[in-house]
Amino acid sequence: MKLILLLISLTTYSQNKFELSEQAKKEFLDLNFFENGRGMTVSPNLSRYVNIFKKSNKKLSKLDKFIFKKRLQETYGFNVLEDRVAGLFNEKYKGMDVGVLGCVACHGGKAAGKFIAGLGNKTIDVGRIGADAVLVQKIWGTNRTNPDFLKIQKVAMNFAQISADQKITNLSMGLIPDSSIKTFFYKEAKVPYRSRVSRAQVKVPHLWGLKEKRKTGIFWGAESSGENIGWEFGAELFASDSSEHLRAVLPKLTHAVENIIYKFESPAYPFDINELRAKLGKKLFDKSCAKCHGVHQRGEDGYPIYHRPKLIPIEVVKTDEDRLKGWDEYARLVEKSSISDVLKLNHRDKKGYVAPNLWGIWARFPYLHNASVPTLYDLFLEPSKRQKFFDMKNAGEENRFDKKLIGLEYPNKGSRAYEEFVNKAESGARNIYYTKREGHSNKGHYFKFMKNYTQDEIYSIIEYLKSL
Numbered sequence: 001m002k003l004i005l006l007l008i009s010l011t012t013y014s015q016n017k018f019e020l021s022e023q024a025k026k027e028f029l030d031l032n033f034f035e036n037g038r039g040m041t042v043s044p045n046l047s048r049y050v051n052i053f054k055k056s057n058k059k060l061s062k063l064d065k066f067i068f069k070k071r072l073q074e075t076y077g078f079n080v081l082e083d084r085v086a087g088l089f090n091e092k093y094k095g096m097d098v099g100v101l102g103c104v105a106c107h108g109g110k111a112a113g114k115f116i117a118g119l120g121n122k123t124i125d126v127g128r129i130g131a132d133a134v135l136v137q138k139i140w141g142t143n144r145t146n147p148d149f150l151k152i153q154k155v156a157m158n159f160a161q162i163s164a165d166q167k168i169t170n171l172s173m174g175l176i177p178d179s180s181i182k183t184f185f186y187k188e189a190k191v192p193y194r195s196r197v198s199r200a201q202v203k204v205p206h207l208w209g210l211k212e213k214r215k216t217g218i219f220w221g222a223e224s225s226g227e228n229i230g231w232e233f234g235a236e237l238f239a240s241d242s243s244e245h246l247r248a249v250l251p252k253l254t255h256a257v258e259n260i261i262y263k264f265e266s267p268a269y270p271f272d273i274n275e276l277r278a279k280l281g282k283k284l285f286d287k288s289c290a291k292c293h294g295v296h297q298r299g300e301d302g303y304p305i306y307h308r309p310k311l312i313p314i315e316v317v318k319t320d321e322d323r324l325k326g327w328d329e330y331a332r333l334v335e336k337s338s339i340s341d342v343l344k345l346n347h348r349d350k351k352g353y354v355a356p357n358l359w360g361i362w363a364r365f366p367y368l369h370n371a372s373v374p375t376l377y378d379l380f381l382e383p384s385k386r387q388k389f390f391d392m393k394n395a396g397e398e399n400r401f402d403k404k405l406i407g408l409e410y411p412n413k414g415s416r417a418y419e420e421f422v423n424k425a426e427s428g429a430r431n432i433y434y435t436k437r438e439g440h441s442n443k444g445h446y447f448k449f450m451k452n453y454t455q456d457e458i459y460s461i462i463e464y465l466k467s468l
């Protein structure tokens with residue numbers, strides 16, 4: 001009896017990092033920042049009829065799932081889970097039902113069929129969602145007089161209209177335009193933004209290791225300072241269009257970052273790893289890649305030790321630069337804004353991208369900040385030889401995972417599917433990622449030493465990367 005008690009107390013006290021991480025991920029799934037009518041909302045009461053907003057823990061019916069799969073997963077790119085659509089909520093406010101978006105709509109993603117909170121959503125298409133929301137909400141909002149309704153309706157329309165703005169929004173599934181966040185500051189300063197901000201489309205970054213990452217800076221370019229918590233609210237800020245909203249939820253945001261996100265651990269590779277080969281790969285990695293990405297070490301408990309990443313100038317990494325355009329003008333507006341005390345910036349002579357820690361990299365495809373390289377193998381090829389288009393639809397499902405090249409599978413050159421892709425890609429299909437589109441270039445991150453790798457060496461490094 002005593003022994004059993006001892007065992008029970010040991011297991012409760014010695015919660016390991018994995019359990020803490022799982023708990024934090026659960027909490028993250030339930031998190032949204034709707035507050036006093038403000039937030040990433042849709043028109044009031046629409047959520048009553050659109051049965052996708054989480055109302056209870058009831059499992060979804062078969063019919064629900066079928067509808068969800070077609071529209072929500074394949075067209076809008078949400079993650080449809082057993083009991084909910086990740087990141088969609090239904091909140092009560094002044095007798096109304098308000099559909100709300102939470103962080104995990106973007107900051108949860110699937111890889112090889114597994115849903116991982118803290119992984120970026122690979123497929124969400126905010127431009128497409130916004131366009132449909134504008135249409136539906138316009139009809140829904142006609143002839144309304146209730147001031148509470150109108151208040152939220154206005155915010156919901158702003159959110160949808162900016163997301164849908166053809167001039168600045170994303171051109172493919174799975175990319176989020178940073179331009180949307182910028183609109184908040186342009187509007188506040190009364191400076192027109194449509195011809196001045198680039199789309200700046202990026203993949204949603206993974207969130208494990210954030211505590212160390214923020215020491216270099218927040219976001220892919222680390223221009224935003226991680227000195228205090230605030231920039232994590234970027235997406236909410238433009239949506240709710242209120243700096244007071246940010247101030248009101250700052251304690252909750254701080255909790256979300258420090259007590260939830262900081263606990264996230266990276267997902268382990270779910271298939272086989274050849275340990276011997278991975279060892280060889282580690283040697284090669286430490287020799288050539290670690291000077292930018294750092295040496296990846298585990299603590300005595302077996303968990304990753306995250307390290308502060310380096311910022312690599314754009315002249316060195318030479319990847320797509322659309323994300324970095326117009327920063328100086330934007331920075332001036334941020335510093336003149338009503339929340340410049342919370343949203344601080346890093347001023348550096350050189351712009352560039354962070355060379356991220358590579359823990360859980362197997363799940364983070366397509367690779368680079370603009371998601372332009374479908375597999376780890378392609379990243380070792382000269383840019384002109386990398387795959388130029390790939391299908392993002394259902395990119396996180398198991399049948400889309402390429403276990404050899406590690407990442408998103410794509411059709412072989414010369415196959416029928418390949419020819420079909422060419423046509424779709426050129427006609428602008430949103431589910432096809434095409435590297436010729438604005439901000440989609442797959443250039444860069446090809447260094448001299450990579451030219452000399454044999455196939456064997458490439459596969460050894462990939463084997464090592466799987467183990468991270």
Ligand code: HEC
Nearest residue numbers: 102103106176178202203204205218219220221232233235
């Ligand atoms: C519409 C999608 C979307 C939503 C919703 C969203 N984010 Fe993000 N988030 C992004 C994108 C895209 C980036 C990267 C932007 C960049 O680097 O240019 C990002 C970056 C971040 C980063 C910085 C990570 C790094 O590596 O520097 C944090 C932290 C973060 N988000 C937290 C949150 C939190 C907390 C919420 C909820 C309040 C949230 N996000 C809601 C899309 C979203």
Ligand code: HEC
Nearest residue numbers: 288289292312317319353354355356361364366367368369
């Ligand atoms: C000169 C510095 C440098 C070297 C050397 C380097 N990298 Fe990188 N790496 C970067 C930077 C910077 C990025 C981010 C670039 C971007 O997103 O546009 C990056 C991105 C990546 C990514 C994609 C990360 C993601 O989240 O999508 C992978 C994978 C990667 N590197 C692997 C490697 C490997 C493997 C090597 C060695 C063979 C290597 N890198 C060598 C700087 C470097």
